[in-house]
Amino acid sequence: MTSANANPSLHYADIEFDQQGIPESTLFADIYFSRKDGIAESNYVFIQHNDLHKRFAAISEYDSFVIAETGFGTGLNFLLAADLFLQKAPKNAHLYFTSFEKYPIRHADLVKIHQHWPQFSTLSSLLLARYPALLPGLQRIEIHPQITLDLYFSDVNDTLREWAEEHPRTVNAWFLDGFAPSKNPQMWDSKLFNAIALSLANHATFATFSATGNVRRQMLEAGLNVKKAKGFGRKREMLFGGIQKMGKPAQPAAQSIAIIGDGIAAATLAYELRNSNKRIHIFAAAEAAAAGASGNPQGAVYPLLQAQWTPSSDFYSHAHEFARQLYRSAVPNCWHESGVQQLSKSTPQLLKIRSIRSLNLYPDPYWQPQTQAQASVKANVPLPTPAVLLPTAGWVPAKQLVNELLEKVASHRKQSNLEFSVHFSCQILDIQALNACSSASSHQQWQLLLESTSKDFVAENLCFDQVIIAGGEKSTQLLPQALVPIRPVRGQITQLAVPDNHQLANLNQVLCGGGYITPVHQGLCCIGATFDKTRTDAIIDPNDDEQNLRQLRDDFSFSAPQSWVVANRASVRATTPDHLPLAGRVPKFVNGQLQEYSNLWLLSGLGARGLTSAPLAAALVAAQVENRPLPVTARINAALKPIRFAERARLRNKSIWVY
Numbered sequence: 001m002t003s004a005n006a007n008p009s010l011h012y013a014d015i016e017f018d019q020q021g022i023p024e025s026t027l028f029a030d031i032y033f034s035r036k037d038g039i040a041e042s043n044y045v046f047i048q049h050n051d052l053h054k055r056f057a058a059i060s061e062y063d064s065f066v067i068a069e070t071g072f073g074t075g076l077n078f079l080l081a082a083d084l085f086l087q088k089a090p091k092n093a094h095l096y097f098t099s100f101e102k103y104p105i106r107h108a109d110l111v112k113i114h115q116h117w118p119q120f121s122t123l124s125s126l127l128l129a130r131y132p133a134l135l136p137g138l139q140r141i142e143i144h145p146q147i148t149l150d151l152y153f154s155d156v157n158d159t160l161r162e163w164a165e166e167h168p169r170t171v172n173a174w175f176l177d178g179f180a181p182s183k184n185p186q187m188w189d190s191k192l193f194n195a196i197a198l199s200l201a202n203h204a205t206f207a208t209f210s211a212t213g214n215v216r217r218q219m220l221e222a223g224l225n226v227k228k229a230k231g232f233g234r235k236r237e238m239l240f241g242g243i244q245k246m247g248k249p250a251q252p253a254a255q256s257i258a259i260i261g262d263g264i265a266a267a268t269l270a271y272e273l274r275n276s277n278k279r280i281h282i283f284a285a286a287e288a289a290a291a292g293a294s295g296n297p298q299g300a301v302y303p304l305l306q307a308q309w310t311p312s313s314d315f316y317s318h319a320h321e322f323a324r325q326l327y328r329s330a331v332p333n334c335w336h337e338s339g340v341q342q343l344s345k346s347t348p349q350l351l352k353i354r355s356i357r358s359l360n361l362y363p364d365p366y367w368q369p370q371t372q373a374q375a376s377v378k379a380n381v382p383l384p385t386p387a388v389l390l391p392t393a394g395w396v397p398a399k400q401l402v403n404e405l406l407e408k409v410a411s412h413r414k415q416s417n418l419e420f421s422v423h424f425s426c427q428i429l430d431i432q433a434l435n436a437c438s439s440a441s442s443h444q445q446w447q448l449l450l451e452s453t454s455k456d457f458v459a460e461n462l463c464f465d466q467v468i469i470a471g472g473e474k475s476t477q478l479l480p481q482a483l484v485p486i487r488p489v490r491g492q493i494t495q496l497a498v499p500d501n502h503q504l505a506n507l508n509q510v511l512c513g514g515g516y517i518t519p520v521h522q523g524l525c526c527i528g529a530t531f532d533k534t535r536t537d538a539i540i541d542p543n544d545d546e547q548n549l550r551q552l553r554d555d556f557s558f559s560a561p562q563s564w565v566v567a568n569r570a571s572v573r574a575t576t577p578d579h580l581p582l583a584g585r586v587p588k589f590v591n592g593q594l595q596e597y598s599n600l601w602l603l604s605g606l607g608a609r610g611l612t613s614a615p616l617a618a619a620l621v622a623a624q625v626e627n628r629p630l631p632v633t634a635r636i637n638a639a640l641k642p643i644r645f646a647e648r649a650r651l652r653n654k655s656i657w658v659y
């Protein structure tokens with residue numbers, strides 16, 4: 001039996017190319033697309049029989065359209081649908097395309113295959129530049145401002161059911177691809193059709209090239225309305241159809257969102273909500289952005305490697321890929337993909353590396369064990385131990401990053417004529433439930449009570465349909481009930497002015513051990529960080545600088561004199577007992593029942609890794625606030641829900657702090 005924390009192993013597709021360069025799967029002995037005309041067949045079966053020309057043109061402003069697919073394969077269906085969407089849909093509409101793929105095609109093979117379709121070269125190069133590493137689970141890729149691709153690397157029959165349960169009535173069009181039922185009978189299972197039926201929105205459609213009696217029967221049994229059409233080319237028949245569902249209970253139309261905080265959590269939330277047509281207001285206690293833990297000059301961004309595929313390693317691997325993609329595309333000035341080396345001094349660390357390697361947990365080039373000599377060459381300084389190199393990791397100037405993200409959102413929303421304000425010097429004192437502050441809303445809203453020291457602030461409408469608390473370690477002060485364990489942990493970083501002729505000036509990667517050191521930036525490098533559970537103040541302490549210098553010596557054998565210390569900064573982390581963020585609805589107890597608020601959200605508990613975890617955790621909260629497809633698997637969503645501690649405590653009759 002495989003353990004819940006085993007990495008579900010993934011394998012690339014084995015492909016052979018014929019003389020015309022048409023790819024064929026050696027495992028399934030079937031072709032990926034028609035030898036005669038792949039584009040014409042995909043167009044006929046999937047685009048035409050889902051009526052996408054007409055439906056894309058009929059999409060309303062700011063609306064979204066969701067397509068799901070079995071078998072991403074070469075991505076041809078995706079390219080066709082995305083290309084058509086960009087031609088037909090309004091410029092502020094969005095396409096979400098989720099595709100389940102058990103045997104992803106290697107990047108090099110995709111490059112070769114896409115050469116068949118020069119008409120899609122722009123979209124293809126965007127896709128190829130972001131094509132993910134072979135990590136199991138869902139990888140969200142922002143291909144274009146209007147197109148999101150969710151590549152779910154898994155057997156569709158292992159994961160579609162839980163995905164559909166999290167996305168009932170969501171999919172507008174299903175592309176049932178996958179090799180022919182005769183070559184791939186396991187995939188065309190009744191489980192598949194039941195899950196598809198659950199995920200289909202009202203008036204949704206589906207299409208498949210297949211027309212076997214078995215497939216048709218299972219579709220009918222799942223409640224789908226099935227029609228036959230003439231197949232493409234010489235194929236006799238194909239199937240398509242739809243589903244009629246009773247109308248979805250009307251969702252109250254949210255019109256406004258308040259975000260409380262000014263750190264990386266608030267900035268990435270604003271970024272993920274940048275295209276929302278709601279009013280968005282950010283409230284920050286400080287006079288400027290990144291006043292809390294997010295205000296350090298440099299911070300490391302890297303995944304958490306573990307010897308098991310736990311919810312933690314699963315989340316942080318995907319969070320790292322997502323953060324890297326976001327920083328690279330949204331704020332390229334702030335992303336330094338230097339590589340991070342984790343030095344492995346102790347026996348447990350070396351054993352961990354050995355077991356990660358033997359279990360084949362992470363794909364190359366995601367992580368690369370290095371001998372001491374190799375590690376030293378890569379870092380460009382002599383290192384005392386072997387290391388693990390994370391080549392796609394790096395560092396960000398955290399304070400600058402938060403500011404640039406907020407500026408980017410502000411200018412994007414200004415251009416799009418969408419309301420957006422950041423109110424500094426506005427401390428939120430309380431969030432009170434109201435039954436509709438304005439006559440325009442018929443649902444429950446929140447009123448913010450605040451204290452402002454800003455002379456520019458005019459208290460207009462402080463009623464919001466949705467409120468997201470992103471106040472770092474101070475978030476607990478705003479939570480109505482103490483059901484979420486956030487523990488403040490103080491930390492201080494130290495900045496060193498390294499003389500140009502010293503070997504440390506040559507360091508070109510981030511090094512991590514018990515602490516970390518970053519490469520020199522604007523004349524200074526950053527070392528840190530202290531981790532003090534006993535203090536919650538942000539007062540500079542010279543003892544902490546000494547501790548950082550000691551750690552530098554112990555971890556990396558670098559001696560730096562006190563005289564190099566030129567600056568320092570102390571702040572407070574928000575940590576959780578399981579080291580995972582809190583991202584989702586705020587929990588509450590009502591008449592002894594544990595429930596969640598429908599429109600009060602939390603993004604906190606980012607601990608010591610917020611620069612890696614915030615973007616994906618923010619995307620998760622934003623997707624739920626906007627009622628869009630989630631960027632993570634059900635497993636990760638469950639692992640991040642703020643209610644998890646109260647649920648576990650109730651089950652074990654213990655406090656939320658006991659984990």
Ligand SMILES: Cc1cc2nc3c(=O)[nH]c(=O)nc-3n(C[C@H](O)[C@H](O)[C@H](O)COP(=O)(O)OP(=O)(O)OC[C@H]3O[C@@H](n4cnc5c(N)ncnc54)[C@H](O)[C@@H]3O)c2cc1C
Nearest residue numbers: 261263264265285292293294300428471472491609610611
């Ligand atoms: C010393 C140190 C070094 C670190 N190094 C790294 C690193 O290298 N890599 C990494 O990934 N992470 C690192 N971290 C962790 C990372 O900095 C945090 O996880 C992250 O910054 C948390 O972001 P946040 O937005 O949740 O909170 P914060 O950045 O703390 O922002 C919360 C903000 O909300 C405001 N606020 C709170 N309550 C209210 C209210 N009621 N009204 C209005 N405003 C309010 C606060 O004023 C604060 O500015 C480090 C942390 C520390 C302390």
Ligand SMILES: C[S@@+](CC[C@H](N)C(=O)[O-])C[C@H]1O[C@@H](n2cnc3c(N)ncnc32)[C@H](O)[C@@H]1O
Nearest residue numbers: 071072073074075076077101102155156178179
């Ligand atoms: C014909 S190809 C798909 C073509 C693809 N839609 C395109 O546009 O290129 C079929 C794909 O289904 C994938 N597949 C087969 N069985 C699967 C399963 N059980 N779960 C997920 N993907 C599967 C194969 O690996 C292959 O990539």
